[in-house]
Amino acid sequence: MTGVSQATVSLVLNGRDDGSVRIAPETRERVLLAIRDTGYVADPVARRLAARHNRILGVFTYEPVFPAxxxxxxxxxxxxxxxxxxxxxxxxLLLTSAPVTDGRRRIFHDDNRLRLADGCVLLGRSLDRDELGRLVAEGHPFVSVGRRDDAGGPVPYVGADYTTATADVVRRTLDAGHTRLAYLGQGAGPESHADRFAGYRTALDAAGLPTRHEPTDRSPADLLDALLTAGVTAVMVEEYADGVALAAVAAERGLTVPADLSILALGDPTRPTTRDLEFTGFRIPRREMGWQAVEVLTGLLAAMPGTATQRLLPCQPVDGVTLLPPRH
Amino acid sequence: MTGVSQATVSLVLNGRDDGSVRIAPETRERVLLAIRDTGYVADPVARRLAARHNRILGVFTYEPVFPAxxxxxxxxxxxxxxxxxxxxxxxxLLLTSAPVTDGRRRIFHDDNRLRLADGCVLLGRSLDRDELGRLVAEGHPFVSVGRRDDAGGPVPYVGADYTTATADVVRRTLDAGHTRLAYLGQGAGPESHADRFAGYRTALDAAGLPTRHEPTDRSPADLLDALLTAGVTAVMVEEYADGVALAAVAAERGLTVPADLSILALGDPTRPTTRDLEFTGFRIPRREMGWQAVEVLTGLLAAMPGTATQRLLPCQPVDGVTLLPPRH
DNA sequence: TCAAGGCGCTAATACGAATTATCACGCCGA
DNA sequence: TCGGCGTGATAATTCGTATTAGCGCCTTGA
Structure with missing residues (x-):
């Protein structure tokens, strides 16, 4: 249309105006006009092929992205x-095409789409160790939402500081006068669980008090029995929903929370549950974590030296109504 | 590694085995082994450039995709x-990069990423007419979630049949004995509003009863006054939240819903609101709509002749507790 | 007088795969 | 000996863009 070469169009299109490249203003105008007339837009795919990056961030979750x-x-x-x-x-780019094998999605498979994106945000309670190691080993730019242990190298992450937050909750509980505390949850496995338990243990050790760990495989009723028998007056629950179930059983027995038993929630519910009782404890800065994850990722992509690639954000304390001094 | 050409690797990778192409089983094995060893994966972008499709579906919303x-x-x-x-x-591919101009996201702009995807799902209460027309004119494969009027040509969509659903609600209201009904909402503008109003009008016309249209720009209190003055006994609300507000004002006045005023909800809330009162009305088959939208889109992409590209799904009636016969 | 550099633009190439026309080879029959 | 044929693989081209070395002419300064 304008009688210029493809290269010139490319230069005009990208507004190249630095010293090394010059386009006569008159030519530039002609080209711009033609672009406007035709509504021409550069093919993003070809563009990406040439430029080797494409302003796409992958999002990979080990559970469905839009959880039903x-x-x-x-x-x-x-x-x-x-x-x-x-x-x-x-x-x-939501990597929904990842096939589910052995009950979980896998990043790496024979038609792996990871390279479609410049980098990738990983989401999920527990990430597959092997896949994480491979990501690190192959040098894929990625960030985990949630702290992760090293996997053959440091893992970039934006996590919540469960350790500190849990220790704070324990201290608040001790300050209220409790001396017999229990931790309800796995306390191990995923980093988020291990971190909570570490905070719990540390704070109680510092106070010279014993720890007590309750597994989650019992019924709430059996659990309550065990707690009462042991004289426990305050329970820290890893999973919000477990706290709700415990409170419900307590209510059935004619006990009141927190007068008879204080319950402290170590985070937001990951399972659907009622929220009419506002638990004392803390909240996870989830939005902020997503926010900073992208920041870390783009920092990695731009190879910005100043960017911290492992960040722990403070959790937000919640006063709530489920902590009171023990009866005795 | 295997001493074969790039072409051979490509053929093996894609499992080409038709008559026109032959690979010796021994060679194929060697290549597959090398692929396994190196973990090689074809670059999806280059693949897309050559093959003209890449199994990516774009999702464009006129509001944030993950609404806060x-x-x-x-x-x-x-x-x-x-x-x-x-x-x-x-x-x-969530097209989040689309810049916001004049308060709304635009699909078309100078660095339009639409073509990164094979096709596109459009989401939003009202889509920009011009952009819709351009999509049709330029032959981009896309589907709208929600019925759309023609835009220089038929628009592929998966919508909810608001017209029928609203007419049904009106009939149920008439069956309960009401004769003075009002419609609260825009009743025009976006297709979803116009369709509801059309159903409302049609059902009342058929019953030989007058229609009454209340705009949404007044305070709930003023609105309630107007309704009571006019002797209205049942209100159809376009927007759930407006129904909640109306019910709240009624309660303040000492009136009860539905004994003194029946309120019918024409769909799910689009604005955050309380849901403790279960409104009679209908629900939008949202999940099913998303489901079928992708189906229509892939039908378009595969140019499957049998696929209906304009679908209206029935809404799900909700019994609820806000409809009772009028007092008099 | 001549080398150096400015000028505006283009030819050529790279990016990484898919596709196709073609080739070398060995074998068989005439 | 030669042509034809089935095999298995490859060289070359394509997709649409970004990038760069250099084109031939002219001006400048030493």
């Missing part, structure tokens, strides 16, 4: 991720 | 879309 039944625990993370992506002018 | 404050109205659509995409082995 998990009480939207992941939703706030995604809100944060989306907000950051929008601000940065990036698109998000 | 809009009460998650869009969430169920996305759940459906994700489920379909996963089943089909497609990835989803």
């Amino acid at each position: 039944g998990t009480g939207d625990f992941y939703h706030p993370f995604l809100v944060g991720i989306e907000e950051s992506a929008e601000r940065l002018g990036c698109d998000l | 404050g809009t009460g998650d109205f869009y969430h169920p659509f996305l759940v459906g879309i994700e489920e379909s995409a996963e089943r089909l082995g497609c990835d989803l």
Whole structure:
């Protein structure tokens, strides 16, 4: 249309104006006019092929991205991720095509789409160790939402400081006068659980008090029996929903929370449950985590030296109504 | 590594085995082994450039995809879309990079990423007419979630049949004995509003009863006054939250819903609101709509002749507690 | 007088895969 | 000996863009 070469169009299109490249203003105008007339837009795919990056951030979750039944625990993370992506002018690629093998999605498989994105945000309570190691080994730019132990190398992450937050909750409980505390949950396995338990143990050790660990495989009723028998007056629950179930059973028995038993929630519910009782404890800064995850990722991509690639954000204390001094 | 050419690797990788191409089983094995050893994966972008498709479906919303404050109205659509995409082995590209101009996101702009995806799902109460027309004119494969009027050509969509659903609600209201009904909402503008109003009008016309249209720009208190003055006994509300507000004002006045005033909800809340009162009316089959939208889109992409590209799904009636016969 | 550099643009190439026309080879029959 | 044929693999081209070395002419300064 304008009688210029493809290269010139490319230069005009990209507004190249630095010293090394010059386009006569008159030519530039002609080209711009033709672009406007035709509504021409460069093919993003070809563009990406040449440029080797494409302003796409991958989002990989080990559970469905839009959880139907998990009480939207992941939703706030995604809100944060989306907000950051929008601000940065990036698109998000939800890696939904990853096939499910042995009950979980796998990043690596024979038609792995990871390289579609410049980098990747990983979401999920527990990430597969092997896959994490491979990501590190192969040098894929990625960030985990949630702290992760090293996997053959440091793992970039934006996590919540469960250890400190849990220790704080324990201290508040001790300050209220409790001396017999129990921890209800796995306390091990995923980093988020281990970290909570570490905070619990540390705070009680510092106070010279014994720890007590209750597994989650019993019925709430049996659990309550065990707690009462042991004289426990305050329980820290790893999973919010377990606290709700415990409170419900206590109510059935004619006990009141927190007068007879204090219950402290170590985070937000990951399973759907009622929220009419506002538990004392802390909240996970989920949106902020998603937000910073994208920040860390783009920092990695730009190879910005100043960016901290392992971040722990403080949790937000919640006063709530489930902590009172023990009866005796 | 194997001493074969790039072409051979490509052929092996894609399992080409038709008559026109032959690979010696021994060679194929060698190549497959090397692929396994190195963990090689074809670059999806280059692949797309050559093959002209890449199993990526774009998702464009005129509001944030992960709504922070809009009460998650869009969430169920996305759940459906994700489920379909996963089943089909497609990835989803959230077009978050689209810049916001004049208060809304635009699909078309100078660095339009639409073509990164094979096709696109459009989400939003009202889509921009011009952009819709351009999508049709330029032949982009896309589907709208929600019925749309023609835009220079038929628009592929998966919508909810608001007209029929609203007419049904009106009939149920008439069957309960009401004769003075009002419609609260815009009743025009977006297709979803116009369709509801059309159903409302049709059902009342058929019954030989007058229609009454209340705009939404007044305070709930003023609105209630107007309704009572006019002797209205049942109100159909376009927007759930408006119904909640109306019920709240009624309660303040000492009136009871539905004894003194029946309120019928024409769909799910799009604004955050309380849901402790279960409104009579209908629900939008959002998940199913997302599900079928992907189906229509892939039908378009595969140019399958049998696929209906305009679908209206029935809404689900809700019995609820806000409809009773009028007092007099 | 001549080398150096400015000028505006383009030819050529790279990016990484998919596809196709073609080739070398060995074998068989005439 | 030669042509034809089935095999198995490859060289070359394509997709649409970004990038860069250099084109030939002219000006400048030493």
